[in-house]
Amino acid sequence: MSKLRSLVPSTHSLFVFEAAARTLSFKRAALELNVTQPSVSLTIKTMEKHCRVTLFKRDNRGVRLTEAGSELYDQVRAGFRRIEQTLEEIGEQGTKYLSFAASTTMAAHWLAPQVYHFQQEHPDIRLKIVVTDRDVEPDNEIDVTIWIRNRDFNRPNTWFISDEVIFPVCSPAYLAAHRQLHTIEDLIHHQLIHSSDAYRKRMSWSEWIELVGGDPSHITRDIVFTDYQLAYQAALLGEGVALGWSFTNEFHLANGSLIRPLPHQVETGRAFFLVANDRIGESDKTKKLLEWVLAQSMAHRS
Template identity: 65%
Template sequence: MSTLRNLVPSTHSLFVFEAAARTLSFKSAARELNVTQPSVSHSIKMFEKHCGLALFVRDNRGVQLTEAGRQLYEEVRTSFRRLEQRLEAISDRGTKYITFAASTSLAAHWLAPQLYHFQQEHPDVKIKVVATDRDIEPDHEVDVTVWVRPRDFDRANTWFVCNEVVFPVCSPAYLLSHPTLTSVDDLLQHQLIHSSDAFRKRLGWAEWMELAGGNSTEIRTNIVFNDYQLTFQAAIAGEGISLGWSLTAQHLLRNRLLVRPLPIEIKTDRAFFLLVSEDPVKNKRSKLLVDWFLAKTAELRS
């Protein structure tokens, strides 16, 4: 059991103290709390007696905090503010966010550079992006998310975004400063950037090379990242060639932060899907974001 109830005369005394300390006026605190000034003065005296120390210095000009009073006020003010924020967040009065859970690569290279367009179109809609290393079910905390599933995946509140298409990508600077690629096997003469995600199955270079008709036995795994977003970062920095995915690479390719050194691509038996919480209230709030996301990815479905 908390010992706080033994350290203060009552919870009401904390509210009286906070108001008096903030305004440095018993009269102002009384007006704010809708009580009389003598009531505030009495409550403060009882608080000081219970604590065994003076919290205010009283003189003809009003009241000032003692050093102990100042220290206590800082703690009370911070605690009140944190409690207020938490109560607002969990109540109907709190700010309503649409929470979008996404992989770090989708969050960093697709959502982050483009969400300001959505905000300009819908300034009253607030969005919280949650980067996650695994798939999350839409629920009471997550409104929208993206999964990669077999193309025949079907369930309520799900929208097909695009097929999973995988292809090599690199920076324009890397392409200009290295030998031109004319075949899949030419990739073996370049620095290939690998990723190995613990919770998401992704096509690796060896599997991609085999599907593309190349020789995967000579692939060197010199650079391996445990997060696919880091392979993008390395490719953008000109460190080598990474595999790119149709959705997550869309914005980077459109803005030529990455280019495709070969026209060859592998279309897997999987696709990207947008999932929304089954909560009717959340669905209503998320519909604008769903429509915007699908409009932004329309070219990937053509």
């Protein structure tokens, strides 16, 4: 049993208190609650007696909150609003969100920097970003997601976004404080940031160096992050050189917070794909979201 039931005379008294505190009028609270003014006054008196505290100051000009009343009102108002939001979300007539599932890195470094543009263009659409450490199948809970698959991947409700291109990235500050990078062999003199995700296979430094014609035998894995997002963040903070993906690095390369210290890159033969659930044909809002993602990523396909 909730302790709250013993701290107030009734749950109804909280609704009466909230209305009276918000309107600062027992009369207006009574009209709003469809009860009489004496009923509101009695409920407040009963609540004050039960709680052993004065909630309202009464005088000829009306009522105003005491310090204790103001403190209680702030908490009651916040609590009521949280309950309202939850009921709206779970109710059949409540706010409907489009759910976009993405990796931590995709959500933080591609979606987050520009998703507000989508909201400005489509204020009627509510978007929920679902961060996941593995690929999820679009279903009743997820409307849209992004996968990396072989370049010839094909299935209904799937759109090609961008080829997977991988290259080294670091912050300008890191490069300014360390010896220059001119060749693949120079990497041995730099702090390489490694990552190893449990559920998403990402190319390692050794694989990348071998593919661009270098010798990976002298590469050491001094520090390994088990989430690529942490490796990416370390690169932004100037801790070393990380491998970057063209699509998810787009924003930071454009604003200069990351740079490419070497021109070498690997085109893996895989690609990013936008994947939607089977309900796309039923929702104009989902179509607008898909069109927006494709428009934002158009430069990668040109």
